[in-house]
Amino acid sequence: xxxxEKILAKHAGKTRVExxxxxxxxxxxxxxxxxxxxxxxxxxxxxxxxxxxxxDPEKVVIIPDHYIYTADAKAHRNVDxxxxxxxxxxxxxxxxxxxxxxxxxxxxxxxxxxxxxxxxVLFGTDSHTCTAGAFGEFATGIGNTDAGFILGTGKLWVKVxxxxxxxxxxxxxxxxxxxxxxxxxxxxxxxxxxxxRTMEFAGEGxxxxxxxxxxxxxxxxxxxxxxxxxxxxxQTTLDYVRARTSKPFEVVENDPGxxxxxxxxxxxxxxxxxxxxxxxxxxxxxxxxxxxxxxTRAYIGSCTGGKITDFIAGAKxxxxxxxxxxxxxxxxxxxxxxxxxxxxxxxxxxxxxFTESGAKVGEASCAACLGGPKDTFGRLNGAEVCISTTNRxxxxxxxxxxxxxxxxxxxxxAASAVTGKITDPREVMA
Amino acid sequence: xxxxxxxxxxxxxxxxxxxxxxxxxxxTYNPAIPExxxxxxxxxxCGLPEASQGLPFGKIPFVEKDADRSGYKLIVAGKNFGCGxxxxxxxxxLQQSGIEAVVAEFYARIFFRNSVNGGYLIPFETxxxxxxxFKTGEDVELxxxxxxxxxxxxxxxxxxxxxxxxxxxxxxGDIFRYAGKK
Numbered sequence: 001x002x003x004x005e006k007i008l009a010k011h012a013g014k015t016r017v018e019x020x021x022x023x024x025x026x027x028x029x030x031x032x033x034x035x036x037x038x039x040x041x042x043x044x045x046x047x048x049x050x051x052x053x054x055x056d057p058e059k060v061v062i063i064p065d066h067y068i069y070t071a072d073a074k075a076h077r078n079v080d081x082x083x084x085x086x087x088x089x090x091x092x093x094x095x096x097x098x099x100x101x102x103x104x105x106x107x108x109x110x111x112x113x114x115x116x117x118x119x120x121v122l123f124g125t126d127s128h129t130c131t132a133g134a135f136g137e138f139a140t141g142i143g144n145t146d147a148g149f150i151l152g153t154g155k156l157w158v159k160v161x162x163x164x165x166x167x168x169x170x171x172x173x174x175x176x177x178x179x180x181x182x183x184x185x186x187x188x189x190x191x192x193x194x195x196x197r198t199m200e201f202a203g204e205g206x207x208x209x210x211x212x213x214x215x216x217x218x219x220x221x222x223x224x225x226x227x228x229x230x231x232x233x234x235q236t237t238l239d240y241v242r243a244r245t246s247k248p249f250e251v252v253e254n255d256p257g258x259x260x261x262x263x264x265x266x267x268x269x270x271x272x273x274x275x276x277x278x279x280x281x282x283x284x285x286x287x288x289x290x291x292x293x294x295x296t297r298a299y300i301g302s303c304t305g306g307k308i309t310d311f312i313a314g315a316k317x318x319x320x321x322x323x324x325x326x327x328x329x330x331x332x333x334x335x336x337x338x339x340x341x342x343x344x345x346x347x348x349x350x351x352x353x354f355t356e357s358g359a360k361v362g363e364a365s366c367a368a369c370l371g372g373p374k375d376t377f378g379r380l381n382g383a384e385v386c387i388s389t390t391n392r393x394x395x396x397x398x399x400x401x402x403x404x405x406x407x408x409x410x411x412x413x414a415a416s417a418v419t420g421k422i423t424d425p426r427e428v429m430a
Numbered sequence: 431x432x433x434x435x436x437x438x439x440x441x442x443x444x445x446x447x448x449x450x451x452x453x454x455x456x457x458t459y460n461p462a463i464p465e466x467x468x469x470x471x472x473x474x475x476c477g478l479p480e481a482s483q484g485l486p487f488g489k490i491p492f493v494e495k496d497a498d499r500s501g502y503k504l505i506v507a508g509k510n511f512g513c514g515x516x517x518x519x520x521x522x523x524l525q526q527s528g529i530e531a532v533v534a535e536f537y538a539r540i541f542f543r544n545s546v547n548g549g550y551l552i553p554f555e556t557x558x559x560x561x562x563x564f565k566t567g568e569d570v571e572l573x574x575x576x577x578x579x580x581x582x583x584x585x586x587x588x589x590x591x592x593x594x595x596x597x598x599x600x601x602x603g604d605i606f607r608y609a610g611k612k
Contacts, residue, residue: 022595035457039518042462043548047606067458074458074466081460127516127540143518143544144461149605157605159595191445192510196539225513227539280445370454370515394447394514395479399455 002163002258003230004198007138010252011121019162019259027059028120030150033106034064036125036143038081043148054089055154061093061115062086063106068097068365072373104333104364107131107303111215112335114245118233119252123150128303128391130221134214135241136233136251141222161227162261163198164189168205170268175426177313178213179305179389179409181205182220183274184266187284195225197261200254205268206231211240212307219304220391223281273424275387276407279395287412287424297386298323298417299378299398300410301330301362302369305389308339310410315350317414317428318357324420325387327359328378330367337364359417371399380405387416431552431600435530436571437503439581440492441485441564442478446507447514448541450477452523454515461522470519471526472498484566493527500527504572506564507534511553512541521550531572533579533590535559546596549604554579555591563588 001009001016009017011025032040045052054060062082067075079097086094093115095103103109107128110116118136122129125147132139142156150156166185181201186193199221206214214236218229231237233251241249275290277283300306300314311329318327331337340351340361354361360378368378369390380386380403388398393405408416411425418428456473459466475483475492484490493500505511505524511534512520521544524532531552532545545553552574560579564570568583577590593600602608 035454036517039461042460046462072458074460078458078460125516127514129516141516141540143516143521143540143548145518145544145548145605149547149609153609191513192536192538195510195536222514225510225538370449373455373458392447392449392514394449396453396477397449401477401479 001255002198003136003200003232003252003254004138004163004228005160006252007119007121008158008160017160019160021160022157023160024155024157025121027123027150027154027156029059029061029115029122030147031061031063031106031110031122031124031129032147033066033126034075034078034082035066036147037062038078039144040125040147040151041081041085043144044151047148048152052152054151057089057091060091060151061110062091063095063103063109064097065105066366067372069363069377070373070375075373102334104331105303105306105366107219108307108332108336112244112333117241117245117247117249118237119250123147123156127222128219130226130229131215131219131303133218133221133229134211134231135237136231138228140228159196161196161198163200164194165200165202165260165263167203167263167265168268169203169265170205171208172205172268175273175411175429176268176271177409177411178209178216180271180274182217183276183281183284183407184271186220186224186282187274189224191224191280191282193224194221196227199224199226199229201229201231207234210309211236212309216304223391273409273412275412275422276393278393278404278406281391281393281407287408287422290422291424293422295325295385295387295416295420295422297380297384298325298327298413299368299386299388299390300413301328301332301367302390303332304391305410306330306332306336308336308343310389311340311350312343314410314414315345315353317411317418317425318359319345319348319353321357321418323358323417325417327417328368329354329359329361330378331364334364368398371397387413387422389413431574433574434571435503435574438501439504439506439564439566439568439570440502441561441566442505442507443482443485443561444508445510445513448512448517448520449514451475451512451520452517453477457517457519461519468498468526470523474500474523474527485561486565490566500529503528503530504570505529505532506560507532508559508561509535511537513538516540518544518548521545521548525550533560546599547605552600556588557591558588560588
């Protein structure tokens with residue numbers, strides 16, 4: 001069996017499962033946030049009763065992150081609904097906006113706070129919950145009904161997915177990042193290329209990446225329609241997880257000779273920086289092929305592109321330069337935001353590098369990745385042409401119907417911010 | 431689950447994502463509150479670019495200006511319907527707008543699960559692409575049990591794939607009633 005099949009079998013109480021089989025599995029962690037939490041709570045109460053208790057308050061993690069820095073009254077009302085529910089149910093893992101516990105983007109916060117552990121089953125009311133596959137666990141996004149069902153029962157039915165394997169041989173050259181690898185894959189297989197399947201990322205190119213870069217890979221499995229992304233556990237995974245949780249966990253490996261739906265192999269050294277053109281993550285082009293395409297906005301942020309690794313990569317290029325396009329920097333979490341002040345390149349903090357380049361630095365949250373209320377930091381409100389480290393460039397995804405969004409790695413976004421045109425980072429790298 | 435769904439069809443292309451079905455700035459409405467739940471029907475599919483609004487013509491709004499619901503009962507679409515976010519507000523919005531079933535080549539998995547487990551609409555799959563066989567506004571009739579979709583305007587009919595695993599959940603009404611029965 002594959003990693004995914006083994007995790008699902010174990011959580012179904014079976015010795016074996018086959019791809020395509022429907023099984024009921026037990027849940028280790030359920031995560032929800034301010035967008036889907038109120039609806040989930042509504043469904044839970046409707047079906048289990050006004051005074052119902054969640055199946056296990058220790059296993060529920062609530063991370064408001066989407067609409068935090070807005071004047072929108074309903075957005076604040078929704079966070080209040082979460083606050084009330086947490087109090088009523090005795091849920092400890094709540095990261096409360098406006099207090100010291102506030103974290104920001106749920107997928108990065110889950111990892112930082114030790115809620116992502118090898119071998120476990122994590123469901124979240126957000127499609128990018130697949131990010132946590134980077135820790136060798138089964139993690140996927142669900143809707144309010146499924147989450148409401150889990151709140152009451154701790155269980156859910158899933159169809160066991162087949163696994164597509166993507167192997168990156170060799171290590172990445174200095175101008176490539178995980179975002180280039182995943183945009184390469186999505187360009188090859190299409191936005192429906194992995195529907196209902198697991199995407200496993202393997203090879204030296206993947207295992208030489210730090211955990212944040214691995215999260216970027218798994219984060220975008222959903223952009224190819226994947227049910228989950230997964231990467232086998234190694235010392236890098238164990239070091240990260242053990243530093244953040246004392247909970248025991250079980251590492252699950254692929255069985256020798258396990259069956260894959262397909263295997264695709266890449267030579268990491270031969271790949272080049274890529275960009276996804278409007279309005280779909282599979283509209284891949286080489287960054288150099290789009291050389292000269294004018295942009296009016298650059299954006300570095302989100303669960304997939306707002307981690308400290310992303311900002312270090314961007315800052316190396318922005319250091320000592322001025323941006324020619326309006327540039328927005330949005331740390332995923334408060335921990336990343338704090339590191340912007342402490343992480344230094346040649347004695348200058350990333351925060352200083354960004355502000356001196358003319359970029360605007362915002363507060364930790366999902367911000368403009370999904371548009372959001374009109375007053376959201378960095379939102380596209382007109383005919384902007386934006387190059388962004390986020391994960392989706394569907395029509396109007398970042399706010400305006402007239403806007404266009406190109407997806408790229410933090411290096412390519414920073415290089416493009418400096419020139420005001422889409423730019424291969426090799427052109428500006430020292 | 432009703433056996434026959436009849437009314438006007440709205441036709442869409444491939445990869446209709448959840449941001450097009452219900453743009454993110456409307457997600458501040460809470461579906462658990464009845465007055466706010468209704469708003470999702472009003473804004474259903476308002477994120478479609480003009481050219482995609484009602485194929486093959488385009489520029490046909492799914493919900494008329496100032497209306498609370500759509501005049502369409504059924505959607506025929508291409509591949510990967512409902513891709514993107516996990517927002518259950520997407521099948522909810524279609525249901526609130528008056529849609530009872532979608533017929534697509536295949537679905538993004540979270541949208542599919544949400545439609546079935548929440549009992550919002552019936553997500554039928556078609557073995558052959560039907561986008562070019564229907565025009566927005568035509569009269570259609572879907573026989574749910576036999577899985578036959580009729581285009582009454584053109585007097586044509588098409589067999590759909592059996593509902594399979596999801597039929598018992600759809601018949602029960604939603605995942606709660608299904609699990610309760612088991």
